[in-house]
Amino acid sequence: MPGNAGPDGLGFAKTGFRELLASDVAAQDLRIGANFAGDRAAAVSRALAEARRTIATMPANYITFPNSDARVFTAAPATPARPGRELTLDGEVLRAFGTLTVPGHVWRTLQRLGVWVEPVLVGEWSRLMRAYGERMGRPVGSGEAEAALAWLDPIRDTQLARIVAQRLLDQGRQVTCVWTGAWIGSGPGTLDIDHCLPWSAWPCGDLWNLLPATPRVNQHLKRDRLPSAAALAGARTSIMAWWSDAWLSDPALQGRFEREAAAALPVPASASFEDIFAGLEWRRLRLRQDQQVQEWQGVRGDL
Missing domain, CATH: 1.10.287 (Helix Hairpins)
Structure with missing residues (x-):
C-alpha cells in the first residue's frame, strides 16, 4: 500500500513474515499437525504473533455492522510462552496466540x-x-x-494409508474393507483407500477420513457419494478398529491423527474414538444438509 513502511509497501510484514519468505517454509507446510524445529520454528512463531497483532488492530477493530459502531468480530489476542526449539501447529499452540469470535x-x-x-x-x-x-x-x-x-488446492494423497495397510498385511495382520467386512489381500489391485467423506464434496486427506476398502466398493459402488447415516453406523466397529490398528500403533501417527481430528471435527480435548466418530457423523450430516451430496445407502442398497 502506498505510504506503508518498507520498500515493498507491505506494512504488515515484520521480521517473522520476512523470515518465512526467506526460508524453505512452503504454504502447504502451514497446516494443522505440521512440526517445525530450530530457526524455522522461531520464524513460524514470530509470523503467527505478527498476524495476531495485525488482525486484532486492523480488520477486527474496524469491521462493523452496517449503520452501527458494533464490531462484527471480537479479537482477544494473547501472548504465548516463548517457543522452544520445536513447534507443532495444533489447537493448543494456536489458541495460545488468542481467539477471534x-x-x-x-x-x-x-x-x-x-x-x-x-x-x-x-x-x-x-x-x-x-x-x-x-x-x-x-x-x-x-x-x-x-x-x-x-x-x-489440497493434494489428494492416500499413500500413507496404503503404506500402513500394507505394513499390517506384511505383519500377518488382518485388514478388512470397512464397508463390507471382506478381507483384503496383499496382492496388487486388492486394496483401495476410500475417502469416507468424498473428496469431491469436501477435499480432506486427514487420517481419520482415509479408510481401507475393496476396489469394487470404492470405485464402482460408493464412488463420490456420501455414506448415509445407516451405512456409516453400520461401519462404526470396522472404522474404529482400523483407526486403532493403523494409527494408535505409531506414536507419531497417533499424534497427527488426533490433531487433525481436533481441527476438522467438533470433538472435545483428549477425544476418544467414540468422540471422533460422533464428530464424523456430525460432519457427514452438515455436508448432506449444506451441499445436498448424493447419499450411498451401503452395499445392500446397491444389490
Missing part, C-alpha cells in the same frame, strides 16, 4: 454462500492491488493479482 449467523452464511462470496473477495482485492500498483508506479498485469490470490 465470529457471530454464528455470519459463520453459517459464509459456509453456505462461500461459492459466491469468494469470487467477490478475490475480485475486490485484485482491483485494490491494481489501484495500489498504479499509485506506486508498479503496474499489476492482467491476471497477476488473481494468480497471487489463487487458493492452494
Whole structure:
C-alpha cells in the first residue's frame, strides 16, 4: 500500500513474515499437525504473533455492522510462552496466540454462500492491488493479482494409508474393507483407500477420513457419494478398529491423527474414538444438509 513502511509497501510484514519468505517454509507446510524445529520454528512463531497483532488492530477493530459502531468480530489476542526449539501447529499452540469470535449467523452464511462470496473477495482485492500498483508506479498485469490470490488446492494423497495397510498385511495382520467386512489381500489391485467423506464434496486427506476398502466398493459402488447415516453406523466397529490398528500403533501417527481430528471435527480435548466418530457423523450430516451430496445407502442398497 502506498505510504506503508518498507520498500515493498507491505506494512504488515515484520521480521517473522520476512523470515518465512526467506526460508524453505512452503504454504502447504502451514497446516494443522505440521512440526517445525530450530530457526524455522522461531520464524513460524514470530509470523503467527505478527498476524495476531495485525488482525486484532486492523480488520477486527474496524469491521462493523452496517449503520452501527458494533464490531462484527471480537479479537482477544494473547501472548504465548516463548517457543522452544520445536513447534507443532495444533489447537493448543494456536489458541495460545488468542481467539477471534465470529457471530454464528455470519459463520453459517459464509459456509453456505462461500461459492459466491469468494469470487467477490478475490475480485475486490485484485482491483485494490491494481489501484495500489498504479499509485506506486508498479503496474499489476492482467491476471497477476488473481494468480497471487489463487487458493492452494489440497493434494489428494492416500499413500500413507496404503503404506500402513500394507505394513499390517506384511505383519500377518488382518485388514478388512470397512464397508463390507471382506478381507483384503496383499496382492496388487486388492486394496483401495476410500475417502469416507468424498473428496469431491469436501477435499480432506486427514487420517481419520482415509479408510481401507475393496476396489469394487470404492470405485464402482460408493464412488463420490456420501455414506448415509445407516451405512456409516453400520461401519462404526470396522472404522474404529482400523483407526486403532493403523494409527494408535505409531506414536507419531497417533499424534497427527488426533490433531487433525481436533481441527476438522467438533470433538472435545483428549477425544476418544467414540468422540471422533460422533464428530464424523456430525460432519457427514452438515455436508448432506449444506451441499445436498448424493447419499450411498451401503452395499445392500446397491444389490
